[in-house]
Amino acid sequence: MAQGVIAITEQRDGKFRKVSYEVVSEGRRIADGLACQLTAVVLGSGVDGLAAEIKKFGPDKIVALDDPALADYRTDAYTNAMAALIKAADPAVIIVGASVQGKDLSARLAARLDAGLAMDCTAVALQNGVLTCTRPMFGGKVFADVQIQGSPQIVVVRPNVMAIAETSKEGVVEKPAPQLGEIKTVVVEKLMDTGSKIELTEADVIVSGGRGTGGNFKPIEELAAALGGAVGASRSAVDEGWRKHADQVGQTGKVVSPGLYIACGISGAIQHLAGMSTSKMIVAINKDPEAPIFSKADFGLTGDIFQLLPAITEAVKKLKS
Amino acid sequence: MDIVVLVKQVPDTESLVQIAADGLSIKKDDIKWVMNPYDELAVEEALRIKEAKGGTVTILSVGGQKAQETIRTALAMGADKGLLINDPAAEGGDALATAKILAAALKNQPFDLIIAGQRAVDEDNYQVGAAVAELLGVPHVSLVVKAELLDGKIRCHRIVEGGTVVVEAPLPALFTTQRGLNDPRYASLPGIMKAKKKPLEVKTLAELGIDPGAVGAAGRKVVLKALRLPPQRKAVRMITGDTPETMAAELVRALHDEAKLI
Numbered sequence A: 001m002a003q004g005v006i007a008i009t010e011q012r013d014g015k016f017r018k019v020s021y022e023v024v025s026e027g028r029r030i031a032d033g034l035a036c037q038l039t040a041v042v043l044g045s046g047v048d049g050l051a052a053e054i055k056k057f058g059p060d061k062i063v064a065l066d067d068p069a070l071a072d073y074r075t076d077a078y079t080n081a082m083a084a085l086i087k088a089a090d091p092a093v094i095i096v097g098a099s100v101q102g103k104d105l106s107a108r109l110a111a112r113l114d115a116g117l118a119m120d121c122t123a124v125a126l127q128n129g130v131l132t133c134t135r136p137m138f139g140g141k142v143f144a145d146v147q148i149q150g151s152p153q154i155v156v157v158r159p160n161v162m163a164i165a166e167t168s169k170e171g172v173v174e175k176p177a178p179q180l181g182e183i184k185t186v187v188v189e190k191l192m193d194t195g196s197k198i199e200l201t202e203a204d205v206i207v208s209g210g211r212g213t214g215g216n217f218k219p220i221e222e223l224a225a226a227l228g229g230a231v232g233a234s235r236s237a238v239d240e241g242w243r244k245h246a247d248q249v250g251q252t253g254k255v256v257s258p259g260l261y262i263a264c265g266i267s268g269a270i271q272h273l274a275g276m277s278t279s280k281m282i283v284a285i286n287k288d289p290e291a292p293i294f295s296k297a298d299f300g301l302t303g304d305i306f307q308l309l310p311a312i313t314e315a316v317k318k319l320k321s
Numbered sequence B: 001m002d003i004v005v006l007v008k009q010v011p012d013t014e015s016l017v018q019i020a021a022d023g024l025s026i027k028k029d030d031i032k033w034v035m036n037p038y039d040e041l042a043v044e045e046a047l048r049i050k051e052a053k054g055g056t057v058t059i060l061s062v063g064g065q066k067a068q069e070t071i072r073t074a075l076a077m078g079a080d081k082g083l084l085i086n087d088p089a090a091e092g093g094d095a096l097a098t099a100k101i102l103a104a105a106l107k108n109q110p111f112d113l114i115i116a117g118q119r120a121v122d123e124d125n126y127q128v129g130a131a132v133a134e135l136l137g138v139p140h141v142s143l144v145v146k147a148e149l150l151d152g153k154i155r156c157h158r159i160v161e162g163g164t165v166v167v168e169a170p171l172p173a174l175f176t177t178q179r180g181l182n183d184p185r186y187a188s189l190p191g192i193m194k195a196k197k198k199p200l201e202v203k204t205l206a207e208l209g210i211d212p213g214a215v216g217a218a219g220r221k222v223v224l225k226a227l228r229l230p231p232q233r234k235a236v237r238m239i240t241g242d243t244p245e246t247m248a249a250e251l252v253r254a255l256h257d258e259a260k261l262i
Helices: A018-034 A048-057 A075-089 A100-113 A218-227 A235-239 A270-276 A292-296 A305-320 B037-053 B065-077 B095-107 B128-136 B189-195 B244-258
Strands: A005-008 A038-044 A061-066 A093-097 A117-121 A123-127 A130-137 A142-148 A153-157 A172-174 A186-192 A205-209 A230-233 A260-264 A281-286 A299-302 B002-006 B009-011 B033-035 B056-062 B081-085 B113-117 B140-150 B153-160 B163-170 B173-177 B200-203 B222-228
Touching: A005 A018, A005 A075, A005 A100, A018 A038, A018 A048, A018 A093, A018 A123, A018 A153, A038 A048, A038 A075, A048 A061, A061 A075, A075 A100, A075 B140, A093 A100, A100 A117, A100 A153, A100 B095, A100 B128, A100 B140, A100 B153, A117 A130, A117 A142, A117 B095, A130 A153, A142 A153, A205 A218, A218 A230, A218 A260, A218 A305, A230 A235, A270 A292, A281 A292, A281 A305, A281 B244, A299 B244, A305 B244, B002 B037, B002 B128, B009 B065, B033 B037, B033 B065, B037 B056, B037 B065, B037 B113, B037 B140, B037 B173, B056 B065, B056 B095, B065 B081, B065 B189, B065 B200, B081 B095, B095 B128, B113 B128, B128 B140, B128 B173, B140 B163, B153 B173, B163 B173
Parallel strands: A005 A038, A005 A093, A038 A061, A061 A172, A093 A153, A117 A153, A205 A230, A205 A260, A260 A281, A281 A299, B002 B056, B002 B113, B056 B081, B081 B200, B113 B173, B140 B173
Antiparallel strands: A123 A130, A130 A142, A142 B222, A186 B163, B009 B033, B140 B153, B153 B163
């Protein structure tokens, strides 16, 4: 009978992505609830040091799949290696982060294993040994509670949602040779943004701008910098060419869950609200007191963003100094 | 180059979504149905490849009678033919069940390239493209913003957090779309007239040799227990003041002292 939980971590260029700590912490909670073992899997090339680093989040076992062929994420190589490991281990639950990599890998793995998958979950509840996963649909306009039949149950959790928790468990590290199978794809080039830009889906603070900016994002960038956050944009700001597609928050862009979301000059189209409604705290700043964004906000300020934003930036700087 | 595009008919993203009386589905009456926005990118990219290299563009969908509208839209944009899998037993499936139907339809269909949306904006599963590729045993690349056909392979620029990764896959292959790939064209009036005469075949599961118990609602591995609206936020607290500075000070104080966020 299928037993145990496997958490698939994610690293890039030898550094864990934050969602890795989230999936191992949540995997620990699920394994405790099911009274079974948690295995954390680290895939990459030269990932010895990383395997030890994940220990503090409490896996019973850490499996390092270490091979030059796994240096960069490729769907086929990672799927082959994980599928072989999963078939041998026969786990009840697999937990993965809903990052770009995690969504891609889990989707292909589910088809390979003929397994049920709950994508981009914002909550996982365990009752009488049964997992119920909550997942936003229609970009967050509706929440669905789902249960997965059969095994393994593949639970893919939204980044920035699951709590990170350290434990004192001392997991053992194993280094089996990965079974790579046939690999057809090749990573030719990586064109990464330079500088220390914070990824929207991982940011604790997001300051977003919309049509009301008129294309001037400077005060938004300055407030984001003061708060150590990332800059987002509404669909209309992206359609106007003011920001890149990668910055778009909404049903046809990125779905984000930061601790603090500040919407500036964004009226609050349904498709935008869908992409940010799971933010923990929402502040709306808009000159139109009737803007729909205020109905989704915790704090609202009516006024000119070009006067309010510099004032808020100054107040934040004063507080931090 | 024979290209197949997977499309889905979904509620327009500006639609208000309401839960039906059964608590397990959405109210479908007042909804405007459109082609999934990411599938529009897929149709456009297929047409551009066809215009450059020749070949055919086939539109494939699973859905009810109404889904024919979406296929006709793609035909009006310039695709050559359509295939709709319409069967009551195909309805209500999860992503993997739908992928099984699409893959079965593609087993009898020659293709060099399949293009799909990265996700459908209704159930947001992000699964069907990858699952279809897996079931057909071909490589896939997701979230593509630029695709170049080279000799016997495709080079894709895919968006990841914080950058772009360039991946090559041998054909036949599948890729999924991300915004930025192209700007989809609108169907022209002559295009709409021509689309009415283009072949649109409708098939049942039996015609594809699929066991109805393995797909649709009966084949679900992800069982829907309840649909609910997101938790309501408390009423907004408007921050007022005589000057931007006093408003800013009060907001920062509240975020620091009360919310403990900064």
